[in-house]
Amino acid sequence: xLIKLENISKVFNNGDISVTAVxxxxxxxxxxxxxxxxxxxxxxxxxxLNIIGLIDTxxxxxxxxxxxxxxxNNSNQINLLRSNxxxxxFQNFNLxxxxxxxxxxxxxxxxxxxxxxxRKEKAEHLLEQVGLIDKxxxxxxxxxxxxxxxxxxxxxxxxxxxxxxxxxxTANLDSTxxxxxxxLMQKLNQDLxxxxxxxxxxxxxxxQVNTIIKIKDGRLVK
Amino acid sequence: xxxxFKIAWRNVLRNHRRSIVAISTVAIITSSLLLSYGYINFTFxxxxxxxxxxxxxxxxxxxxxxxxSFESTPLEFxxxxxxxxxxxxxxxxxKDVKRAMKRLLFSGIASNGEISTIFSGTGLExxxxxxxxxxxxxxxxxxxxxxxxxxxxxYQVLLAKGLASKLQANIGDNITLxxxxxxxxxxxxxxxxxxxxxxxxxxxxxxxxxxPLALAQELMLTEKVSRIVVQLENLDAxxxxxxxxxxxxxxxxxxxxxxxxAPYFRSVENIYYSIFTVMTTILLILSLLSINNVMTTSxxxxxxxxxxxxxxxxxxxxxxxxxxxxxxxxxxxxxxIGSLLGFIIAFTVSQSGYMMPPPPGRSQGxxxxxxxxxxxxxxxxxxxxxxxxxxxxxxxSKALRKKVVDQLNYV
Numbered sequence: 001x002l003i004k005l006e007n008i009s010k011v012f013n014n015g016d017i018s019v020t021a022v023x024x025x026x027x028x029x030x031x032x033x034x035x036x037x038x039x040x041x042x043x044x045x046x047x048x049l050n051i052i053g054l055i056d057t058x059x060x061x062x063x064x065x066x067x068x069x070x071x072x073n074n075s076n077q078i079n080l081l082r083s084n085x086x087x088x089x090f091q092n093f094n095l096x097x098x099x100x101x102x103x104x105x106x107x108x109x110x111x112x113x114x115x116x117x118x119r120k121e122k123a124e125h126l127l128e129q130v131g132l133i134d135k136x137x138x139x140x141x142x143x144x145x146x147x148x149x150x151x152x153x154x155x156x157x158x159x160x161x162x163x164x165x166x167x168x169x170t171a172n173l174d175s176t177x178x179x180x181x182x183x184l185m186q187k188l189n190q191d192l193x194x195x196x197x198x199x200x201x202x203x204x205x206x207x208q209v210n211t212i213i214k215i216k217d218g219r220l221v222k
Numbered sequence: 223x224x225x226x227f228k229i230a231w232r233n234v235l236r237n238h239r240r241s242i243v244a245i246s247t248v249a250i251i252t253s254s255l256l257l258s259y260g261y262i263n264f265t266f267x268x269x270x271x272x273x274x275x276x277x278x279x280x281x282x283x284x285x286x287x288x289x290x291s292f293e294s295t296p297l298e299f300x301x302x303x304x305x306x307x308x309x310x311x312x313x314x315x316x317k318d319v320k321r322a323m324k325r326l327l328f329s330g331i332a333s334n335g336e337i338s339t340i341f342s343g344t345g346l347e348x349x350x351x352x353x354x355x356x357x358x359x360x361x362x363x364x365x366x367x368x369x370x371x372x373x374x375x376x377y378q379v380l381l382a383k384g385l386a387s388k389l390q391a392n393i394g395d396n397i398t399l400x401x402x403x404x405x406x407x408x409x410x411x412x413x414x415x416x417x418x419x420x421x422x423x424x425x426x427x428x429x430x431x432x433x434p435l436a437l438a439q440e441l442m443l444t445e446k447v448s449r450i451v452v453q454l455e456n457l458d459a460x461x462x463x464x465x466x467x468x469x470x471x472x473x474x475x476x477x478x479x480x481x482x483x484a485p486y487f488r489s490v491e492n493i494y495y496s497i498f499t500v501m502t503t504i505l506l507i508l509s510l511l512s513i514n515n516v517m518t519t520s521x522x523x524x525x526x527x528x529x530x531x532x533x534x535x536x537x538x539x540x541x542x543x544x545x546x547x548x549x550x551x552x553x554x555x556x557x558x559i560g561s562l563l564g565f566i567i568a569f570t571v572s573q574s575g576y577m578m579p580p581p582p583g584r585s586q587g588x589x590x591x592x593x594x595x596x597x598x599x600x601x602x603x604x605x606x607x608x609x610x611x612x613x614x615x616x617x618x619s620k621a622l623r624k625k626v627v628d629q630l631n632y633v
Contacts, residue, residue, distance in 0.1 A: 055533050055626040083535025090630070094530040098232035107225060108534040159534075 001067075002162055002195055003029035003052060008061035010047050010218075021047040022058070023218035029197065031162070034189045037199040038206055039215040045199040046167050048215065052197065053086055053165040054078050066162065083111045087156030089166035089198070093148040095140040101127060101151045102136045109158040119158075126154035129191075130184060146177035153184060157192060166198035170205060182208050226540060230547035237520060241552060244516040248556020248606055249563060251509045255502060255602050256564035260592030262494050267593055269487060270480070271457060272422075275354060277344075278480045279451035280460045281467060283309065283322075286476040288449070296328070297404050300446030301475070303439075312470050313452060318463045320455045323350035324447040326438040330401030332381075332431065334389045341385060342429045343399070345438025348372040354453050366393035366417035372434035379413040379437075384427035386418045393417065399433070403443040411441050452477075506609055513613035517549055521617040522632070528621055529629030538622045545618035546611050553610020557603035564599075568592035 010022040021044045029035060037045045050056035051063070054070065063070040065085070071077055088094075095104045105123035106116070113119045127133045130150040132143075140148055149169060156164045166185070170178030182205050189196045206212055214221040234241045274280055285299040293299055301309075306324050313322040326345035331338050348369045369378055379399070381391055391397055393415055400410045413433065421427050439445060454463055460479050467477050481487050521528070531541055572591040580587050621629070 050627050053533070055529075055630065057625075079535045079537065081535075082533060086533075086535075088530075088533050090530070092526070094526055094630075096229070096527055096530070098229055098236050107229075107531075107536075110225065110540075111535060 001028055002031045002033075002065070003027065004064040005052070006062040006064075008048075008051060008058045008063065010044075010051060010056070011059045020218050022051065025061070025218075025220055027213070027220065029163075029195060031195060032189070032193050033195045033197070033211060034186055034209060035195070035197050035211045035213060036206055036209040037197065037213045037215060038201060039199075039221075040201065043215045044218040045215055047218075049165050049167050049197065049199055052163070053088060054081055055088075084159055085162045087159065087161030087164040087194070089149070089152050089156050089164065089169045091168040091171045093140070093145070093152045093172075095148055095151060095155075097140050100137045100139055101132060101143070104140070104151060105155045105158050108155050112159040122158060123154070126157055127151070129188070130154045145173050146180065149173060149177075149181055150184065153181070153188065157188060157194065160192075161194055163195045163197065166196065168200060169198055170200065170202065175204065178202065178205060179208070223543065226544040227547045230544055230551055233520070233524075233548055234551050240516050240519065244513050244552045245556045245559065247512040248509055248553055248610060249560035251505045252557045252560025252602060252606050253564035253567065255505060255606075256561060256594055256599060257567060257592050258498060258501060259598050259602065260564070260568050260594040261590075262498055263595065263598070264591045264593035265494065266491060268588060268591075269490065273484045273487060274453070274457055274480050276422075277351075277354070277451075278483055279323075279354065280454040280457070281452045281464065281477050281479045282449045282483060283313075283452065283467075283471055283475055283477050284449035286474055289476045289478060295404065295406065296402050296442060297326075297444055297446045297448065300326075300404075300444065300448055301450070303445040303447060306447050306450055309450060309471065309475070313450070313467070316463070316466055316470065318454050318456070318459055318466070320453045321350050321353060322450050322452045323347045323354065324435055325449055325451055326435055326442070326444075326446070327448045328401050328438050328442055330399060330441075332385065332389060333398045333400065334391060334395065335398070337389055339385065339388045340429060341399070341431050343401075343431045343433055343438065345433050345435040347435050354451070362419040362421065363417050364420050366415070369416055369432070369434060372436065376434040376436040376440070377411065377413045378416040378434065380417045380419055380432040381415055382421050382427040382430035383418050384424070385429055385431060386415070388428070391415050391418075399431075399441060401441050403441075404446070405443060407443075409441050409443060411437065413437065506605070509606065510609055510613050513549060513552060513610050514616060516552070517545065517614045518617040520548065521545065521621045525621060525624075525629050525632035528618075529626050529632070532622075532626045532629060541622060542615065542618050545614045549610040549612075549614025550607060552614075553607040554603075556610070557606040560606070561599050561603055564592075565594060568594050 005025055005027040008022060008025045009020065012019045012021055025048065037048065039045050047056065051058050057072045065081060096107065099107060102120065102123045105126060106119040109119055113122065124133060124136060127136050130153055132147060132150050135143060135147060170181050173181060185196050200206065285301055288299040310322040313319050324347055328343050328345065330341060332341045352368060364383060369380060389397055395415045396412050397415060398410050398412050400408060403409050421430055454460065464479060471477060528541055576590045577587045578590050
């Protein structure tokens, strides 16, 4: 088992108003999984992904990553997990505009791959896997939305991540490109064995996935 | 580190309009500071040069009692001519001493037979004094000549223009100088007006005159002199040579440097530096705010990038480094352009021969010259670059205090 959440809750306080975005969630995710989180807008999908991706903290509950309890106050542990074990794919791609496709991949693995030559080789290998080796020296503004998301997927895999999280990775893409992206993610899941966990409310895409976690009002729906 | 510098460099180029505004601000402020410093530097150089070569010398030596109290009778604390000559020989053996010369200060009444007025006179060794004051003396003569052949004919005088005007004296006129001798009696000698000069100070112009030393001694019936004036090879060597001079002179005489004899120099220096400090502070704050504004906009625009890097485990230290490099590039480019601009303006204006109006208490204007030095340029450039780094550090530090999720969702 890679991920285990015990009684995880996230409450946002805004003055006198408290909003429970994630409500007492228990969740276990096995290694090699390919999972979609589905639910309507405001259901807590993104918040749950953010907590699992260690870019937000839970208000209560326990989080185990690969059998180890995650301590959110331990910045060293969090930084190590982020730089070695977690990969992110963002809805807006979030590529650094001043870096080329290869450089975007390389910068994300600055700490995990010390040799710049190795970083470059791996970046080019991954760009080949996502079908963009001919665009390796292109800057993000020279790539289409789908191509940018492919680069973002390759970037998430640069550090041999055990878990790749994607929050609405296809929201800004047309339906054909979106399907291609999901197929690419599935292929990489099978080839590399890393867990893919992504959120979507696109029914067409959900049909492509075996495991779906449904969430509503911050609670998992069985 | 190279990666962060590369990203910083590309971001400076990417936001070129904003970068140009920030670099221009730093450049203008750097050149302003350089020109201000260059102007002040020249003012002090000119002032100290005028004081030393205008007659005061680098230092003066006199009886200790003269420095510490007042004479109750003329030349009560004067130095014998013999002792003065021996001391001058010893002083001129020092390699840093250019020349040493005797002077006799005296006062009395000058008269043309009809009009009488008080004067303050200096009896001087003409040949040496001409060398000390060569340029300033020649430039100050407004009619007639300097003193000449004083060994053969000591009965000649140079009058300051106000005194000459009061006495209605022209070149070649005879006037009578009356003074109290060292014995308390009155003595008078007729002299010929050889030249009229402008001392540069209106109050001094009303009473000052210069005569050969021999004439002043004859008038006061003495062999004594008031003091010895020492000129050094180098204007700036005063502090360095002072201990050596103290070793040469005997215990009964003391030495005073030119800035002790002209205390207003330090006051002027303090006032100028205070003004410069205030102006520098204001300009640097403006520079800080300007770069800070640019960098805050840059940080806010790139908040998602910051969040993305943090999500990949990039440390806050490295992200700060990236933005500090950006500030440094802006700061360094600005100071480089500003320094070049400063040097070009300084050179052009200094060559133009533009004259400034006379300063308060002076009767002559002076050329506008910016005297820049490599040291001051480096200090100002270094300061501006540090400031640019600081201006970058503040917004990125603030941005990094946000949670990663807030950085990623920042709009």
